[in-house]
Amino acid sequence: MPTCRHCGAVRDDADASALTWxxxxxxxxxxxxxxxxxxxxxLRDIEARLRDPWQ
Ligand SMILES: [Zn+2]
Structure with missing residues (x-):
């Protein structure tokens, strides 16, 4: 089963939340x-980085 690369949570195909992975x-x-x-x-990190004036 796939796991989250950040926190190691396991993606359960049988669970509806699997669709939001x-x-x-x-x-x-x-x-x-x-x-x-x-x-x-x-996503917040990416947006924060995009807003950085030095980029
Ligand atoms: Zn995670």
Whole structure:
């Protein structure tokens, strides 16, 4: 079963929350999963970085 690459939570296909998991494919073709709470935090980090004036 896929696990969250940040917190190690296990993605349960039988659970409705599995639909809200985010997956990314790295250059090697490996799929990495983010659980919903880590995905939200991750998105906030990306947005915060985009707002940084030095970028
Ligand atoms: Zn997680």
């Amino acid at each position: 985010v997956h990314e494919r790295d250059p090697g073709g490996q799929v990495r999963w983010l659980c919903p709470s880590c995905a939200r935090r991750h």
